[in-house]
Amino acid sequence: MTNDVIDQALAGYDKFRQLVEDLFRRARDLLSWIPDALADLVKPIQDGLTFIGDKVAEFAAMHEKFERDKGDPDKLRAYAVEWGDKFTQRLDAVAGTLDPESLKTTVHWSGPAAETYKIALSQQLKKVDAAKELGRQMRDSLTNLANAVETFWLTYNSIIWGLVGATAAAIVSAATVVGLPAALGILTGEIAAGIPAVFAIVSVIDTTVDTIQNELVAIHDKADDVGAGWNQTDTSTMSHPGDWRTAG
Template sequence: MNHVNEKFAAYQRATVRFWSDQGDSDKLKQVGRQWIEEFSHTADEIASTLHLDKLKANIEWQGRGAETYKAAVPAQLEHLDSMKDLGEQMRDSLTSLANGIDSFWLAMKVIAGGLVAAIVSAILTAVTVVGLPLALGILSAAISMAVPAITGTIVAIETLLDVSETEQNSIQAKVDDLGDQWERTNTTTMSHSGDWRVN
């Protein structure tokens, strides 16, 4: 009985901290979709207006100013494409985390279901005094299998959380770099009246 109590206490310790905060996989997926709909699509729409064939600066103007402006646009388009990719990376990272949470709770339910089935079997076996040792063996074996299974599931979700944190930090670093790398127009070659001539 002491052995069973120790195993059951280990089982409780392994599961209790996860029942209070189960995560919200649906919310993570929704936020991931928002990154595509509100961020990536917006960056794509902005980029579509900056292609050289859409810019009026090339058509309406000529001279150093127009050429300087035109020279900066391809690099800006490249950065806008990078921004779009960041939205997709964010969506993928959040979706992966959401799927991991769903898998975690599915595994926990399977483990708990197996443990409940073993407990019921042990209770039915323990009805007779002769079956009591066998019932304790069934219960002990079930708990002995449940604890490592729960531990493995916990390790898997913690690994996923570490991967997700690394992905988020990487995305944040790329966002920070975008501000520094954004192609700025050289205003010294487009600030004088002679730099612009109407076509």
């Protein structure tokens, strides 16, 4: 769904630019018939066209960045699944192989060697659990980022098609010189509301990205801690035959 929304937003922007060009062409054609003696009446219209042209150029600069770096919510969610499900499932499998109950032996051992193994195993399983928690945190961060990107494009798509509708209405109103000021007023109002709305959603996604970057730094530090100090079994307690006794 999200990729379709992105495609719709990009198509909407192209439509908006085409309609703006059409509006300006019609406005220029109408103004070319007005005599110089009525220049004072024409100036407000020309000022309106200048304002719209500047805002459209501003909007175009923003849109270029969005189109160049669209993001991919679907791929982010796929990676989130990798971390949240497959990664933790693999660690569950690792933990299962470490469990003494799962070891393929018909003999149960006791003594110093067995106790040493149990102590080392307990610490190793804590490390595995910590790694699983990191996987879940990565899943949550990636999901939050995917949601933020998706929300941006849903909102942006709505703004774009609002501009398309306003520009189409402005073209209808611009059929005559008398209707041209009203046409420019329609589009000016929509642009004046649309551009700040885009800046607002950009600010929200920037804040989300900053938060996620901080989360990833924390995850990286925790990963270093998990990787350090993997508990090794004390083999010195296993070197004498008396260290191993069958439990029974």
